[in-house]
Amino acid sequence: MNIIQVYAPTSTSSKEEIETFYEELEKAISECTSQDPLIIMGDFNAKVGQHGNEKAVAKHGLGIRNERGEQVVIWCDEHDLIIGNTIMFRTTSQEEMDMETTRG
Known part of the structure; x- marks a missing residue:
């Protein structure tokens, strides 16, 4: 099982910070084992x-x-x-x- 814990930037964050968050999340997902279930949990704000x-x-x-x-x-x-x-x-x-x- 793949579990990723996140805390997204708040609504006062810049577009660049939000884009960086999603880029880092994409990278974390790419490192997960594809045949196992993926759970992403946390606060996406x-x-x-x-x-x-x-x-x-x-x-x-x-x-x-x-x-x-x-x-x-x-x-x-x-x-x-x-x-x-x-x-x-x-x-x-x-x-x-x-x-x-x-x-x-």
């Missing part, structure tokens, strides 16, 4: 919103897609990846939990 015609977003996407979300969706479609947190339904309380810290 994007809102992918609701399901459209793309393959990457399942029916439980949340919010309104932003520019960074559009970029992530297109990139995932190009790589035949599915955005995992759009697969299962989450209630409002679960959405709020996603935003809370686990530090006591």
